[in-house]
Amino acid sequence: MFRRLVKSFTTGHHNTGITKDNLFDPIPADCDLECHSCTIKYPASFKVEESADLWQTSDEWATHIIIATGQSDWVRNVDHEKGSMMEAISKAKKPTNGKLMVSASNMCPPPEYYTDTPKPTTCVILPSWTQVENVTPNDVNELIDKFISPAPTTTTPMIDPEAVDGVVKEGKEIQPPQPLPAPAPRSRKNSLSEVGHMIKRTRTRDSVVSNGDASLTAALSNLSIGSRVTQTATELAASSYLKSHECPHDYLILLCSHKHRDARCGQSAPLLLKELRRHLQPLGLYRDLDDYRPGGVGIYFINHVGGHKWSANMIIYRKKAGQGIWLARVKPNDIEAIVKWTVLEGKVQPEKIRAGFDRCKGVTSW
Incomplete structure (x- = not known):
């Protein structure tokens, strides 16, 4: 309390x-x-x-990394597991963009995880939704420098592509959106037979923040978002020797x-x-x-x-x-x-x- x-x-x-x-x-x-x-x-x-x-x-968190271990239970403190990604992250330098939450998971690692040393595994970084493949404990600094510190966080605003189009044409700086007032609760009845319609509506709503194309991505890379600049998963992948893609x-x-x-x-x-x-x-x-x-x-x-x-x-x-x-x-x-x-x-x-x-x-x- x-x-x-x-x-x-x-x-x-x-x-x-x-x-x-x-x-x-x-x-x-x-x-x-x-x-x-x-x-x-x-x-x-x-x-x-x-x-x-x-x-x-x-507690608050800026970034969440999910590490594949192939297990559903672990030692009491996962960062005490010798030779693990969790241990390596606990000893590495901190990201520059805020608190990192680290979770071991039962996600399937590659077969080499069980035979090679150090263990190459898979990580998912949120909220950038970047999946990094075959990353080892020796790669932790690269992971932090290239995929975590420059990436969007839980407090990084998502940009409306229509607003970006206008900004690009006028050569102005993008400003973070202001918090919206919470809508009043609506009363309505739906059965599970309506879920298909709800999925379609949800995807339509969600697409407002994801309809950008390659030219928009290029334009965003030259614009500042408030006081910080973030990179897309594609740009992060291009800057590192680690292989990655969008989750x-x-x-x-x-x-x-x-x-x-x-x-x-x-x-x-x-x-x-x-x-x-x-x-x-x-x-x-x-x-x-x-x-x-x-x-x-x-x-x-x-x-x-x-x-x-x-x-x-x-x-x-x-x-x-x-x-x-x-x-x-x-x-x-x-x-x-x-x-x-x-x-x-x-x-x-x-x-x-x-x-x-x-x-x-x-x-x-x-």
Whole structure:
């Protein structure tokens, strides 16, 4: 509680008006989901803290790196694993663009990871959505210098291409967008039969921030965004000897599965994955660990993120919307609403949100 009070005074949340109720649009009050269709239950021994307010119970982060280890459980502190990327990052210089959150994951590393020394593996860097291949602990400084420090962060505004066109023609500097007022909750009813229409509408909305072409990218490279300059994934790749490309998925869901830190995480992650698969497969959105078809939802188990007493923790990244949404106290019967409203629409149950950012609105929870 004391930490949260200090944070509220040092970050100015009491003046910004950003709250758990308006950072993201709320799920409609008359949500008509048939949650009783979920037959998966947590064990009877699965008890979590239910009374505390989850809002702002996590620290801010600028960049999040997901490291492939092929495991779903790890030693208590993953940066103590000898010869690992996690250890190398913990000992390396800090990125210049803010706090780096590091997560080991069950993402599949290349076969050489199990035979070569040092271990070459795969990393996904968010929110730039850059996937770097065959990176070893010896490459950590290159990774930080070329892919993390110059990259957009959770607080880097996303630029509307139409605004850029006008700026390019007039030779002006691009200014970051101002935070938008939170819209009032809307009341409406939808069934799962409407999800296809919702996906189309979501992609249309998201395309506002992703329709640029090669000429726009070239123009952006010569413009400053506020007080800092960022680079695209393509430009970052061209400047490094490490091979990289854009992460193919449109959404990522990260589930804490770190059993050595808390047994509840080892119990909850597989059950939530099963329920996520049940709802995503009929929509053609589910992606297995080795399924890199464009689009869809990639789901990874990750190590300790903090707040195990509020298990299960889930972090959702939405590429085209420029959003990151951290939920807690997630139960299997919440998954239908999370898929329909949070993953596809960016809407949340306010009582479940711990933190998040929206680069289109230019707002964060911190």
